[in-house]
Amino acid sequence: MKPADRPRLGFIGAGVVGTVLAGAFAGAGYPVAAIHSRNAERQAAAARGARARAVPAAQDVVALADVVFLTVPDDAIVATAAGVRWSRSKAVVHCNGAASLDLLAGPRSQGAAVGAFHPLQSFAAEEQARRNLPGSAITIDASTEALLAELEAMVVALGGRPLALHGDRAVYHLSAVIASNYLVTLLDLAAGLWGELGLSKEEGLRALLPLVRGTVENLDRVGLPAALTGPIARGDIGTIQRHLEVLDRVAPEARTMYKELARRTIPIALAKGRIGAATARRLAGSLGDEQGDDDACG
Ligand SMILES: NC(=O)c1ccc[n+]([C@@H]2O[C@H](COP(=O)([O-])OP(=O)(O)OC[C@H]3O[C@@H](n4cnc5c(N)ncnc54)[C@H](OP(=O)(O)O)[C@@H]3O)[C@@H](O)[C@H]2O)c1
Incomplete structure (x- = not known):
């Protein structure tokens, strides 16, 4: 035109x-x-x-x-x-x-x-x-x-x-809100944890942003599920357990969300092929498979 x-x-x-x-x-x-x-x-x-x-x-x-x-x-x-x-x-x-x-x-x-x-x-x-x-x-x-x-x-x-x-269109918008707005919410939580290390949320955010950019870049370059790294991708159950112990102390209100995200990460790790079915089951077990498990944990 x-x-x-x-x-x-x-x-x-x-x-x-x-x-x-x-x-x-x-x-x-x-x-x-x-x-x-x-x-x-x-x-x-x-x-x-x-x-x-x-x-x-x-x-x-x-x-x-x-x-x-x-x-x-x-x-x-x-x-x-x-x-x-x-x-x-x-x-x-x-x-x-x-x-x-x-x-x-x-x-x-x-x-x-x-x-x-x-x-x-x-x-x-x-x-x-x-x-x-x-x-x-x-x-x-x-x-x-x-x-x-x-x-x-x-x-x-x-x-x-x-x-x-x-x-x-509400499904489309739901997807956008999870990908964008709740990323901000996750970063607010992640950066806030730096208070436990004697650093401000702003300092935490500055330190985390290159990691976030690198992750987004990985998603762009190698896609899903290949972009997944970290303890679930490696099957490091001990590290996940340490996280849960620390969460109880520093952010107990985030425990349910952490466990739900971790559970949803297991099939991504399986699809990437870094862990097998047995490790996936042990990971799921350490996160509590039962409905209501988190309610019980308070
Ligand atoms: N923000 C985003 O990231 C984004 C992305 C994509 C699409 N959108 C969509 O774009 C549209 C506008 O969003 P926005 O973020 O630009 O909103 P916004 O910053 O809140 O601006 C909307 C403007 O509309 C005017 N307005 C008229 N009637 C109003 C009323 N009854 N109550 C409040 N404000 C009124 C206000 O200006 P006056 O007070 O001068 O009238 C206000 O500045 C929405 O439909 C939103 O879903 C937003």
């Missing part, structure tokens, strides 16, 4: 995703016509970054744009869509990873084409998100073939990888 054929884009909600996407689209040659957000400062900053007009009402975005992105929190999408009038000449897109197009039943009933555009990426801070976006998978869906083709072209223009999903 030549730049002249590109649709005018609009954004309602200048949070981190709205601001980054608007700027990225502008950088990729899309005309970003208008941005509305309730917070004047954020609205102005997003508009500046996308060379767009900051407009006082959400309805103004619909008037000025062909494709309107509703980059508001998930729980505000339906109400935001209901707060403006739509028509057949407009398309409206949400960025909620877990929800289907049903979320936009309101605009659709008024004739608008509706779509979903979900970057499979973590937008924690704007500058970093801008850097992370190229190369990311972006899942798209649309009520019309024309909008789907439009969204696919947009993903490509951002340097992303278009991904059309079939099935329950």
Whole structure:
């Protein structure tokens, strides 16, 4: 599609995703016509970054744009869509990873084409998100073939990888949350343990990050199950037992989670071929096979 054929884009909600996407689209040659957000400062900053007009009402975005992105929190999408009038000449897109197009039943009933555009990426801070976006998978869906083709072209223009999903989007989002958000939770726990060594969580995190990057790199290069290393992969039952003893002392609340993760690691080690069935059984035994075992351990 030549730049002249590109649709005018609009954004309602200048949070981190709205601001980054608007700027990225502008950088990729899309005309970003208008941005509305309730917070004047954020609205102005997003508009500046996308060379767009900051407009006082959400309805103004619909008037000025062909494709309107509703980059508001998930729980505000339906109400935001209901707060403006739509028509057949407009398309409206949400960025909620877990929800289907049903979320936009309101605009659709008024004739608008509706779509979903979900970057499979973590937008924690704007500058970093801008850097992370190229190369990311972006899942798209649309009520019309024309909008789907439009969204696919947009993903490509951002340097992303278009991904059309079939099935329950909540499953896809569950996978993303486990891989991204709960990695943060695990690092919070892991780095916090460094307090026991007289070091701060920040120092712990700095020391752990090269290990995490190396692991992610291994996953990229050699995949699953080959990327697995450590005591379960080696069948070092004594080391696992020491961990459980230490957990009781320093983080008893994490014992159940540790054991569940360790149990789930055994089949990966088996698949890698580093341990055999007998070692797997002994490992499982040392972790307590019985349901409710952890409750009993308190
Ligand atoms: N963050 C991520 O990593 C990520 C990744 C992929 C997709 N997404 C999706 O992108 C969408 C936007 O997420 P985000 O992280 O950019 O959210 P966010 O940073 O919280 O920004 C959303 C913005 O929407 C505006 N807004 C409008 N109505 C609102 C209301 N009723 N309550 C609160 N804010 C309201 C707020 O700006 P004003 O106060 O100025 O109106 C707010 O800054 C969501 O659908 C999310 O699932 C997020």
